[in-house]
Structures are given as structure tokens and as C-alpha cells.
Amino acid sequence: MTSQGTALVTGASSGIGAEFARRLAARGHDVVLVARSAPALEALADEVRRDHGVRAEVLVQDLSAPDAATRVAEEVAARGLTVDLLVNNAGFGTAGHFARIAPEREHRELMVNVVALVGLTHAFVPGMLARGAGGVINVGSTAGFNITPYFATYGSSKTFVLNFSLALWSELRGSGVKVLAVTPGPVETAFFDRIGTRKAAIGAKMTTSDQVVTSALRAFDRDRGYVAPGRGALMMAHLMPRRPRKLMALIGRRVTRPVADELTPSLAR
Template sequence: MTTKGTALVTGASSGIGAEFARQLAAQGHDLVLVARSAPALEALADGLRARYDVRADVIVQDLSAPDAATRVAGECAARGITVELLVNNAGFGTAGQFARIAPEREHDELMVNVVALVGLTHAFLPGMLDRVAGGVINVGSTAGFNITPYFATYGASKTFVLNFSLALWSELRGRGVKVLAVTPGPVETAFFDRIGTRKAAIGARIATPESVVASALRAYESDRGYVVPGRGNLAMAHLMPRRPRKLIALIGRLVTRQVADELTPSVAR
């Protein structure tokens, strides 16, 4: 198979990240798989090489580390890898009453969801612009469209992902580089097990990683800027933000309170 270039996927050990790796390999991309779990990454890489005859490199890195982006970029350079597509998928959420959540976990959440995402984009985007080709896919959430009591830091981090992505999409128009924000609702991953309750879906339909990634890759090819997989999620994302923001905050509290009531402060990663 002729390669379509190398895609680097963070959070590739499971869930949406692993599915991005599978679908991109099926399209003919070589892969760089980044996450904390070496065994899971190696197993995925072995499967991709065997099934799709692509190169699949593994970089084990905790993206909450301050120098994570520099380390990942340096390892790619040392291996002679040029990254044509960056998929910033890694992320995790905290839930519960903000004052009772461990500050260290909130800090790590922002390091992964925001700082590493920006750092990796800084690391690989200049080369894409020099080549007048390539792209960045950032995985956000429908939470990024709204105000999310009891998911305060998580929701705010995903608002950053959405606005950052769309700003870059606008900046880079006509320069040969695509940027896409993927903003799914709840997805069938380990998120709910780790957060401690499936009520974190807030009553929304839970999508499959396969459908979310397929929707994302179609939108990326069309250079749409952002995509909200699922009709119900699309309606919520576009209708709610048009209401007064304090009203949305109060409504959000009523909707998400069930999660806080069930949980002692917990994290999903």
C-alpha cells in the first residue's frame, strides 16, 4: 500500500484514539501512537502493521508532563518521522463539586486537554505550512458549547479546544493546511467507568467511537472547521448557546446535578 503520510494520534491506547489509528491505517497512513500505556500501544501497533502493512511507531509519554510536547516532537525527529496529520485526541475529565476535586488532578487535566494540545500543534504546524500540506484534528466535546456546572474545568477546557481550533482554521485558510475540531457528545469508551457513573452522559445517546471517527474524517476532508457528530448533539450545540449565558448556567446546574449527587469527586482519564 502506498502511504498517505504519517498521522500522529495522542491518547491512542483505547477509545476514540485507537479508532482514529485504525481508520487512518485503513486509509493508508503510517502512524505514531502516543499514550502512557506501553502494552496497549504495542498491541495496537502490532495489529495495524499486520492488517494494513503500515509503519506504526509507539511513543510512550504522559502528556500531563510540562515538557511532553517537546519530548514527543524530539522523538519523532530522532526517528526521522515527518508528521503530516496531528490528531490531538488525548484528554480526560473531572466531575463533581469543584471545591472538592483535588487541585492536582485539575492541573493535570488542563495540561493534557489544553497545554499538550497547543504544544504539539506548535511543534508540528510550522512544518505543515512549509510543505503547504497537512492538518490538525482536535478532539473536543459538545460540553465546549455550553456552561457545565460540576464539570467546570472539563467543559472550559473543551471550550478552549473549540475556539482555538476554529481560530486556527480561519488563520490558515488558503495555506494548504486543514484544522478541524471534533465535538462529540458522550461516546462508548472507558470514560464512564473511570468517572464512576453513566449519568455523566446527561441523558444523551451514547455514540460509538467508529461513528465519531468516521464523521470526523469526512469533515476533515471537506475542511469544515468543526463537526458535531449526531443530529441530537448538533441541535443542542447550536440552540443552547443562543440563550442568556447566566440562564444556561442555571439550567446546566439542574441537568448536571445528578452527577454531582452520585459522585464523590472523581476523575476520568
């Protein structure tokens, strides 16, 4: 199979990131797998080498570190690689009463969800522009379309991902470099285990990593700018943002408060 270039996937140790790696390898991309878990990455690298005959590099990096993007870019260069497709999938969420969530956890969340994402995009897009080809896929959430009480930091980080991606999509049109924001609703991954409760799905129907990646790659091929995989996500993307913002903030508070009360009892009594 002729190589389709190299794709770098963050958060590749499981879930959506691992599925992106498999599907891109099946398309003929060599892959660079980035996450904190070396054993999971090595197992996935062995799998895609065996199944698809591509080059698979493992790069262990905590993306919450201040210099994470620089370290990744330097290691990629040291291995003689050129990134043709960047998949910024790594991210995690926090939920609960804002005043009771550990500040250091939310700091790490923003470093991964926002700072590392922008840093890696800065690191690799200039080269893509110089070559006149390439792409960036940023994994956001339907939370990015809405005001999210009790998910304040997480939802706001995903609003940044959506707006940042669409701004770059517009800015880079005609350059040969495509940008896509992927905005799924709840996905059957370990995301909710890390938050601490599956109630954080707010009763929405779960989709799968396979469904998300299928929708994402189809939309990327068509240069859609953003995609909301699944019927429920599509409704959230196109209907909810058109409601009055303060009203949606109040409705959102009622919907998400049970999650917060389970995870972090309120200081306000």
C-alpha cells in the same frame, strides 16, 4: 499502498484514538501512537501493521508532564519522522463539586486537554506550513458549546479546544493546512469509567468511536472547521449556545447537580 504521510494520534491506546489510528492506517497513513499504556499501544501497532502494511511507531508519554509536547516532538525527530496529520485526541474529564475535586487531578486534566494539545500543535504546524500541506484534528466535546456546572474545568477545557481550533482553521485557510474540531456528545468509551459514573452522560444517547471517527474524517476531508457527530450533538452545537448564557448556567446546574452529588458531596449545606 502508497503512503499518505504520517499521522500522530494521542490517546491512541483505546476508544476514539485507537479508532482514528485504525482508520488512518486503512487510508494508507503511517501512524505514531502516543499514550501512557505501552502494552495497549504495542498491540494496536501490531494490528495496523498486520492489517494495513503501514509503519506504526509506539511512543509512550504521559501528556500531563510539563515538557510532554517537547519530548514527543524530539522523539519523532529522532526517529526520522515527519508528522503530516496531528490528531489531538488525548483527554479526560472531572466532575463533581469544584471545591471537593482534587486540585492536582484538575491540573493534570488541563495539562492534557489544553497545554499538551497546544504544545503539539506548535511543534508540528510550522513544518506543515513550510510543506504547504497537512492537518490537525482536535477532539473536543459538546460540553465546549455550553456552560457546564459541576463539570466546570472539563467543560471549559473543551470550550478552549473548540475556539482554538476554529481560530486556527480561519487563520490557516488557503495555506494547505486544515484544522478540525470534533465535538461529540457521550461516546461509548472508558471516559465515564475514569470520571466515576455513567450518569455523567446526563441521559444522552451514547454514540460509538466508529461513528465519531467516520464523521470526523468526512468533515476533515471537506475542511468543515468543526463537526458535531450525531443528531443530539448537532442540536447541542447549534441550539444551546444561542440561549442567554446566565439562564443556561442555571439550567445546566439543575441538570448536572445529581452527578456532582454522587461523586463529591457538596461543602455547602
